[in-house]
Amino acid sequence: MYLSLIIPAYNEADRIGNTLEQVFAYLDRQSYEAEIIVVDDGSRDATSEVVRDLQQTATVPLLLETLPQNRGKGYAVRIGMLTKASGAVRFFYDADASTPIEEIDRCQPLFDAGADIVIGSRALPDSDIQIRQAWYREWMGRCFNGIERILRVTSLKDTQCGFKGFTAAAAACCFSRQTIDRFSFDAELLFIAEKHGLHIAELPVRWLNSPKSRVNPFTDATRMFLDLVAIRANDLAGRYD
Numbered sequence: 046m047y048l049s050l051i052i053p054a055y056n057e058a059d060r061i062g063n064t065l066e067q068v069f070a071y072l073d074r075q076s077y078e079a080e081i082i083v084v085d086d087g088s089r090d091a092t093s094e095v096v097r098d099l100q101q102t103a104t105v106p107l108l109l110e111t112l113p114q115n116r117g118k119g120y121a122v123r124i125g126m127l128t129k130a131s132g133a134v135r136f137f138y139d140a141d142a143s144t145p146i147e148e149i150d151r152c153q154p155l156f157d158a159g160a161d162i163v164i165g166s167r168a169l170p171d172s173d174i175q176i177r178q179a180w181y182r183e184w185m186g187r188c189f190n191g192i193e194r195i196l197r198v199t200s201l202k203d204t205q206c207g208f209k210g211f212t213a214a215a216a217a218c219c220f221s222r223q224t225i226d227r228f229s230f231d232a233e234l235l236f237i238a239e240k241h242g243l244h245i246a247e248l249p250v251r252w253l254n255s256p257k258s259r260v261n262p263f264t265d266a267t268r269m270f271l272d273l274v275a276i277r278a279n280d281l282a283g284r285y286d
Contacts, residue, residue, distance in 0.1 A: 047077035049132030051125035053084050053118045057140040058091040064142040065099050071146045072105045080106040080132065082125045087115035119223065119230025126220045135216045139207030141255035148250050152210050160246035161215040162238055164201070165208030171249035189269060193232055196273050199239060201247060204232045208250060215243050222285050229272030236276050237285050
């Protein structure tokens with residue numbers, strides 16, 4: 046198995062079907078073996094039912110893990126990465142498909158060149174932002190990245206894009222040490238990776254904003270700031286060793 050694609054999903058019944066159809070069409074054109082793993086994070090809608098229906102006609106292996114309650118995107122991704130995925134390369138991918146799935150084509154040369162992790166970035170000069178976020182969401186993202194730098198969590202320009210690939214070894218290293226279950230988990234994973242000397246390659250990606258983002262720029266902002274403080278505290282306590 047070369048590729049495992051983990052899609053965390055919470056109340057995504059309206060979007061997950063179209064996203065999976067796009068992924069099927071893309072993977073059907075590839076020469077390598079691949080699997081798709083949807084982790085339903087305690088959805089209250091028909092997300093799991095939509096996925097089960099598609100399992101009947103899926104052209105690549107489509108696995109479904111349904112969590113009994115909502116635990117957070119970071120928890121759902123960790124379950125997929127550590128307990129379900131078998132690929133040599135393991136991506137997590139947002140259910141809204143904001144980054145077109147074809148961007149995976151551009152990642153393989155980076156892995157071949159020695160990258161342990163490839164992350165999509167919306168903040169590089171060559172990034173192609175075709176549909177932008179609302180101004181206040183962009184402002185929130187810049188503030189979050191600024192705080193990451195002040196706290197020396199990471200120097201990467203964009204930690205929150207939902208398009209990240211790991212070698213199997215890098216996934217084991219990072220996700221086994223992950224403690225944050227919600228939106229700041231990306232920053233924690235990248236902090237762990239840098240601490241352990243893993244090579245992170247930033248890839249400028251195409252990106253089309255989805256208006257149904259799960260991040261609330263007001264209620265989640267304080268929690269995300271406290272998560273960054275917790276990352277520094279965890280490091281001082283030796284939890285990432």
